[in-house]
Amino acid sequence: MAPGILAGRTVLELGSMIAAPFAAHILSQLGADVIKIEPPSGDTTRKLVRGGPSGTYIAYSRGKKSACLDLRSDEGQEILERLIANADIVLHNLSPGAARRLGLSYERCAKARPGIVYCHIKGYGPGPLEEEVASNPIAEAATGVMYSNRVDGRPSRLGPSYHDQFAGSYAVIAILSALLADEDDAARRNIELGLYETGLHVAARDLVGVQLKSQLLGRPEQEPSPEFSIPGYGAYETSDGRWIYLVMLTDEHWNRFCRAAGIASDPDLASLRQRRRQREAVEEMVRDAVRSATYDALAQRLTAAGVGHTEVLSADRVLEAPQAREPKKYTEFDFAGYAFAAPDLPLPAATAHGEAELPPPLLGEHTRELLARIGYGAGDIEALVAHGAAHDSDPHDELWARPAKAAE
CATH class of the missing domain: 3.30.1540.10 (formyl-coa transferase, domain 3)
Known part of the structure; x- marks a missing residue:
């Protein structure tokens, strides 16, 4: 089978929760080598279920490599600089303030690696709220989705974090567009994408539909979607x-x-x-x-x-359906002693097999391997780990707290 369309490309992901990790997951499915850079505490989704990884982490981090670094240290920043210099794409969803504190900007990345594609998924794009932090339910609330989705009369989030996933998908579209653009087109390679602006675009049909009905009826109309009536x-x-x-x-x-x-x-x-x-x-x-x-x-x-x-x-029951199984539309893998089946990107002609079929990495599982790849010697690696600038995984860690046995 031919490699994915992004085979040979390296992606640095500094992401947490869903939007950036989901975008990097798609890039990985398309064949890119994704390096997930995490702090010593790890991605938030590593600790959401009984103290261990959630479905989000397992589904959207499979096939990635994990480098665990303390980017607050000078040594950690030096490692990051070398990783950027060997990458094709940098993708993150840090808050604007956190990105500044870590010095993670397009200008820095472009200086370290001319021609690099930089993508920052933020809460808000340009405007009065651009420094604010936003999450999936905030985007739902601010763009009209939550108003009509009510539980016992109270506006409520949809449940699945679709706005995060839409933002991740839009980020992939922008990244692929930048890769197709002329190498000197810096405007395309410096990508900033707002979760709020993504939500606005997704809601366009409903927002325009309300405008139409309000004008036809001659009074304000709040019903966003005609199907539900x-x-x-x-x-x-x-x-x-x-x-x-x-x-x-x-x-x-x-x-x-x-x-x-x-x-x-x-x-x-x-x-x-x-x-x-x-x-x-x-x-x-x-x-x-x-x-x-x-x-x-x-x-x-x-x-x-x-x-x-x-x-x-x-x-x-979803993956038991004949349409999901024939042909199989998911990848099966073992992780930390459990068996999982995660649906694949439904673009078989563009996707890759191999790395994308691997389980998600333990925190820092590939730190030493990646440090060696970017030129650090064995002694330097030992020193970086000893100083706490880099961390590697403990394969004996039990990831989830098991339920206590019932008293006999």
Whole structure:
């Protein structure tokens, strides 16, 4: 199999939580050699589950190399300088203040390695809040997503950190664009991307939709997404206690569903406007039709009729689905005595195998190897570790606290 499209490129990731590590994960899947530079305390996601790595770390750090450095020390900064000089891309999501304290700027990176691509994922782009720190739920709250997502009337975050992942994806787009640009195009190689601005772009459809409806109705309108107001669109429970999600966007979708579910044609419900006027009756009709059948029986009829649907799956069942397994769309690996399966980037023609199939690294697992790669001798490496400027891993560390055994 051909190597990934970024084979031979080296990425320095100074990231925590999700946005930058997710971007570096994509770059790794595309074949880049990703070096994850971490402080002695490690990435925050190394300590989120029973004192050990979370799903975020395991899923998005597999195949990377870990160098554990104290960048507050002069020796740590010297190591960083050498690593930058041997890198093609520097990617981080440090706060603006932390980046300044560590001296991690485009100017420094470009001086150490002319032509380098530098990408800083920040909370906010240019503007009055550009020095502020922002996280995924803050982006949701500030861009209209949280307002309409409520639990018991209280605005709530979505759950998955999609805005972080969108920002990571946008960062990859910008990095690939910079790699394609002329070498002297410094403006493209100095990338700053705001989580807030990412959220604005993702919300564009809903923001414009609200503007449209407000002007059509002649009054302020807050409903962001028209799908959620369509009767018959959503999740319904079958007779065997499973949930099926129905897509009911158009009148033809409604007609197909009625044929599949055995609902008699009713001219008073022929158009979406008519069904909206009789929302409660339509919802009851759909609930009753779904409740009268097992999931498998109903799904078979819906498929035959061309009705969009799927089962609402819990996370522990997702990778058991035939579509996920045939062909296999995930990589299986062992890490710290446990078995995992992590979905892959769905671009097989562009991705690489090998490093990306390895488990995530222990904290500092590759520190010595990487120091040797950039010219440090064995004695120098021992001294750096002894002084605390660099740290290596302890393969005997137990990563997670195990639950206490029940009393017999």
